Amino acid sequence: MKACGVSATGVAETVLLSLPEPPPPGPGQVLIEVEAAGVGPWDQLLNTGGWDVGLRPPAALGVEGVGRVRAIGPDVQGISVGDRVVAHEAPLPGGSGFWAEQVLVTAAHTAPVPTALEPVEAAALPVIGLTAVQTLEALGLTTGQRLLITNGGGSTGALAIQLAATAGVEVTATASPSAAERLRECGAAEVVDYHDPAWPNRVQGGFDAAVIAAPGTAVIALPLVRDGGQLCSLTSDAPASERGITSTNLYVRPDAAQLTQLATGLAHGLLRLTPEALPLTEGPAALDRVAAGRTAGRKLVLVP
Incomplete structure (x- = not known):
C-alpha cells in the first residue's frame, strides 16, 4: 500500500513508501481504510524519536485520521464494517500510522463521523480538538474569567479560542496581524501582535x-498570570511555579x-476549522511547511 513516513530506525527523513498491509485486527481493534489524515508539528517528533508511539519502521507517520472500517477484531461492539470513523491513536497498535492507505487502531479510540462532516474536515480535528478540550478541562475556567493564549492564530489556538469563548471565558490571544480578524470571529476579545516585543505591556495582566x-x-506569559492562577504549556516548556x-x-x-462531541459540534457549525487538503505524495513537503510555520493557520490534511 502507498504510505509516507520513515524508512528505517534512526532515519529522520520523511519519504514515500510502499508498505505491506497491516495485519488483521486483533481483539479490540479495527482496520481502517484511510480517507484523510492530519499533519501537525507533533509528527516531527515521531520521525525523530521525540514521541514514542510504537512506530516500527519502515512505517507511516500520522496519529490522526478518518476512514471507513474495513475489518473488525474480536470483542468489538457498536462498530460495523463500512462505518466512517475518526480517531487519534497513540501508541499505534500496528506499528504504523495514518499516512497510508490503511491503518490499525484501537476500536475504543474511534468516534463516529456525522453524515454532514466531510472526511477532510474530520481528519483535521482529532489532535487539535482533543488538545484544546483537555487543556480547557484541566484549567477549569468559568464564565467571566480571563485567558491568555499564545499563538492563537495556529489551528490548536484558534480552536481553543472558540471553545473558551463559548464557555463565557474572555480570551486574549497573540497572533500576527493577518490573523486578527479571523480570531475575533472565533471569539477572541483581544488580539495582540506577537511581533511587537512590547506586547506584554500592551495587555492588561x-x-x-x-x-x-x-x-x-x-x-x-507567566508574569501576566495572577497570583494563584494557572499556566498550561502545549509545547513542553512550562516554567517553574511561582506566586x-x-x-x-x-x-x-x-x-x-x-x-x-467535537465532531458533532463541527458538523453542526458550532466550531470552525480551515483545513487544506493535499495528496499523500506531498507528505514530506507538508511536514516541512508545518515545521516552518507556513500554514497560515490552516490544518494540513493528506488524502491517499
Whole structure:
C-alpha cells in the first residue's frame, strides 16, 4: 500500500513508501481504510524519536485520521464494517500510522463521523480538538474569567479560542496581524501582535490562566498570570511555579467521547476549522511547511 513516513530506525527523513498491509485486527481493534489524515508539528517528533508511539519502521507517520472500517477484531461492539470513523491513536497498535492507505487502531479510540462532516474536515480535528478540550478541562475556567493564549492564530489556538469563548471565558490571544480578524470571529476579545516585543505591556495582566501554544512564550506569559492562577504549556516548556501559580505541561490523549462531541459540534457549525487538503505524495513537503510555520493557520490534511 502507498504510505509516507520513515524508512528505517534512526532515519529522520520523511519519504514515500510502499508498505505491506497491516495485519488483521486483533481483539479490540479495527482496520481502517484511510480517507484523510492530519499533519501537525507533533509528527516531527515521531520521525525523530521525540514521541514514542510504537512506530516500527519502515512505517507511516500520522496519529490522526478518518476512514471507513474495513475489518473488525474480536470483542468489538457498536462498530460495523463500512462505518466512517475518526480517531487519534497513540501508541499505534500496528506499528504504523495514518499516512497510508490503511491503518490499525484501537476500536475504543474511534468516534463516529456525522453524515454532514466531510472526511477532510474530520481528519483535521482529532489532535487539535482533543488538545484544546483537555487543556480547557484541566484549567477549569468559568464564565467571566480571563485567558491568555499564545499563538492563537495556529489551528490548536484558534480552536481553543472558540471553545473558551463559548464557555463565557474572555480570551486574549497573540497572533500576527493577518490573523486578527479571523480570531475575533472565533471569539477572541483581544488580539495582540506577537511581533511587537512590547506586547506584554500592551495587555492588561492578571489573567486567570495562560495557554502556551508557541514555544518560548511561557516565560513571557507567566508574569501576566495572577497570583494563584494557572499556566498550561502545549509545547513542553512550562516554567517553574511561582506566586502560587500552577504550571504544567499537557500531552494529548485519545478520548472517543470528547472526539464525538467535537465532531458533532463541527458538523453542526458550532466550531470552525480551515483545513487544506493535499495528496499523500506531498507528505514530506507538508511536514516541512508545518515545521516552518507556513500554514497560515490552516490544518494540513493528506488524502491517499
